[in-house]
Amino acid sequence: MITRKEIEQIAMLARLEFSDSEMGRFTEQFNRMVEFVGKLQTVETQGVEPTSHAVPLKTPYREDKTGPCLNPQEVMNVAPDAVQNFFRVPKVIE
Amino acid sequence: MNYEPVIGLEVHAQLKTETKAFCSCPTRFGAQPNTQICPVCLGLPGTLPVLNRRMVEFAIRTALAFHGEISKDSVFARKNYFYPDLPKGYQISQYDRPLAVGGYLDIETKVPSPPRGEGQGEGATRRIRLVRIHMEEDAGKLIHEGIPGSEGSSFVDYNRAGVPLIEIVSEPDLRSPEEAGSYLRLLRSVVQYLDVCDGNMEEGSLRCDANVSVRPEGSEKYGTKVEVKNMNSFKSVEAAIQYEIDRQIQAIAAGERIVQETRLWDADPQKTFSMRSKEEAHDYRYFPEPDLIPVMVDAAWIEKVQGGLPELPDAKRRRFVEALELSHYDASVLVSSKSIADFFEKTIAIYNKPKMASNWILSELLRYLHEEGRGIEQSRVTPQLLAEMLRMIGDGALSGKMAKEIFKEVYQTGASAVSIVEKKGLKQVTDESAIAQVIDQVLAKHPDKVQDYKAGKEKLFGFFVGEVMKATRGQANPQKLNTLLKTKLSS
Numbered sequence: 001m002i003t004r005k006e007i008e009q010i011a012m013l014a015r016l017e018f019s020d021s022e023m024g025r026f027t028e029q030f031n032r033m034v035e036f037v038g039k040l041q042t043v044e045t046q047g048v049e050p051t052s053h054a055v056p057l058k059t060p061y062r063e064d065k066t067g068p069c070l071n072p073q074e075v076m077n078v079a080p081d082a083v084q085n086f087f088r089v090p091k092v093i094e
Numbered sequence: 095m096n097y098e099p100v101i102g103l104e105v106h107a108q109l110k111t112e113t114k115a116f117c118s119c120p121t122r123f124g125a126q127p128n129t130q131i132c133p134v135c136l137g138l139p140g141t142l143p144v145l146n147r148r149m150v151e152f153a154i155r156t157a158l159a160f161h162g163e164i165s166k167d168s169v170f171a172r173k174n175y176f177y178p179d180l181p182k183g184y185q186i187s188q189y190d191r192p193l194a195v196g197g198y199l200d201i202e203t204k205v206p207s208p209p210r211g212e213g214q215g216e217g218a219t220r221r222i223r224l225v226r227i228h229m230e231e232d233a234g235k236l237i238h239e240g241i242p243g244s245e246g247s248s249f250v251d252y253n254r255a256g257v258p259l260i261e262i263v264s265e266p267d268l269r270s271p272e273e274a275g276s277y278l279r280l281l282r283s284v285v286q287y288l289d290v291c292d293g294n295m296e297e298g299s300l301r302c303d304a305n306v307s308v309r310p311e312g313s314e315k316y317g318t319k320v321e322v323k324n325m326n327s328f329k330s331v332e333a334a335i336q337y338e339i340d341r342q343i344q345a346i347a348a349g350e351r352i353v354q355e356t357r358l359w360d361a362d363p364q365k366t367f368s369m370r371s372k373e374e375a376h377d378y379r380y381f382p383e384p385d386l387i388p389v390m391v392d393a394a395w396i397e398k399v400q401g402g403l404p405e406l407p408d409a410k411r412r413r414f415v416e417a418l419e420l421s422h423y424d425a426s427v428l429v430s431s432k433s434i435a436d437f438f439e440k441t442i443a444i445y446n447k448p449k450m451a452s453n454w455i456l457s458e459l460l461r462y463l464h465e466e467g468r469g470i471e472q473s474r475v476t477p478q479l480l481a482e483m484l485r486m487i488g489d490g491a492l493s494g495k496m497a498k499e500i501f502k503e504v505y506q507t508g509a510s511a512v513s514i515v516e517k518k519g520l521k522q523v524t525d526e527s528a529i530a531q532v533i534d535q536v537l538a539k540h541p542d543k544v545q546d547y548k549a550g551k552e553k554l555f556g557f558f559v560g561e562v563m564k565a566t567r568g569q570a571n572p573q574k575l576n577t578l579l580k581t582k583l584s585s
Binding site: 009013015055057058059060061062063064065066067068069070072075076083084085086087088089090091092093 | 111112113117118119120126127128129130131132133136144145146147148149150174176177178236237238241242243246247248249250251252377379387388389390
């Protein structure tokens with residue numbers, strides 16, 4: 001059972017803000033989704049290797065050789081805010 | 095009541111690769127801000143990470159050196175959090191399937207602490223178990239001041255974002271700040287021997303967080319742990335842990351409850367402070383990184399890396415003690431840094447007198463280097479120069495006393511001992527007739543003292559030695575002088 005409190009927590013983590021009625025609606029919808037996916041719980045998985053990827057691939061590796069980087073001036077030109085080739089953000093410590 | 099500290103360390107080591115973990119940007123330290131960035135490490139839409147093979151190899155090498163078990167298919171995961179140093183909004187790390195699990199380090203300790211470990215006293219070791227070693231990428235660097243118009247702003251340099259790291263997590267097996275220091279020093283020396291990390295704590299290529307708790311002596315249950323961060327030297331790691339132990343014991347004694355939290359070490363007042371901004375409990379929502387498939391490491395690769403492992407400090411120290419008959423202490427200091435051990439081994443490869451070489455390196459060379467704040471890599475004395483001087487001592491061409499003077503000059507100028515001796519005309523007098531002549535002169539000058547000596551005042555022997563040395567400017571071979579003087583005085 002997904003509670004409204006959990007929905008609030010998820011919204012907070014995703015940096016999303018919702019109205020009161022939306023919260024209520026999402027709580028109900030989340031519960032329906034979890035119930036639907038819950039059908040999977042009935043499948044017997046004893047002894048089955050966990051899958052973290054659906055496609056069997058061999059790890060593609062990159063050799064440790066340097067390549068070109070971006071020109072910092074060009075990057076700063078399109079950055080929301082920049083000073084002396086640093087990105088500028090609101091202060092994150094007091 | 096007596097309390098026992100319980101300490102576990104989490105060490106991040108920056109791997110010495112040319113390029114970042116998932117893109118081909120260089121990893122050079124000290125580059126101009128934001129000059130080593132590309133769409134991948136900036137997390138621009140549509141980019142995909144491609145794993146650096148050498149990162150994995152370095153991680154395997156480290157895990158093998160610490161006796162860890164390498165996973166045949168480990169998995170990268172996304173660790174999600176919002177902070178400006180993290181361009182993608184998540185850090186690519188490993189979570190429930192790390193590259194390696196288990197392993198251990200045998201640290202030297204003065205504390206006899208069964209059941210794990212061997213012996214007591216000098217050379218006693220204690221086994222500190224590892225939980226895991228996993229791979230991850232570094233975050234960018236935040237700067238909060240020193241830039242004009244910086245009020246209310248922080249500044250981000252993403253050069254470090256995506257630089258490959260390994261995290262080495264210990265079990266809570268450490269029991270004192272000294273043991274934590276000992277563990278960290280050994281760990282650093284091993285990664286330096288492996289040549290996977292330069293181990294520079296000041297530049298941040300080796301970083302250490304400590305989990306510290308205390309419990310009543312004899313208790314099996316762990317106390318509430320506090321994570322201490324922000325130490326950038328061995329000294330500060332030990333000081334921060336000691337501070338935290340004292341703080342917790344005092345708090346418990348005062349009837350307070352220890353709060354599980356993260357605290358920052360501040361070197362200036364030498365205190366730890368609670369991190370106020372981290373009030374919300376973290377929820378990293380780890381999940382497998384869909385852009386990277388599992389890291390497959392086959393047995394052939396592991397075997398190849400294993401075969402390429404160098405001799406590690408432990409084994410080297412044992413060899414120095416057993417095969418070269420050095421004292422345990424001397425061997426430990428020599429192997430504590432790969433460059434010192436290399437210097438020593440190069441020296442004895444040229445002139446094979448290990449005890450002598452060890453003494454000169456430990457007592458003279460390291461002292462001078464320390465005074466100047468230089469590393470042995472920047473020494474003007476090369477193994478060749480030291481070996482040459484040791485050979486002169488061994489051949490009797492230079493007394494130990496003269497050698498100290500000569501060595502100072504070798505150290506300062508980088509000139510060879512042979513050339514300095516020649517220039518100064520300091521060659522040791524080993525010619526017996528020349529020494530005998532000086533002895534005769536000295537005895538003739540002090541007939542009264544000779545008489546006193548013969549009457550039983552044997553302490554005067556030192557006086558005669560001193561006079562002969564003075565007359566020869568310290569160049570008489572001491573053994574020959576002693577023998578000749580004894581013969582002459584007893585005749």
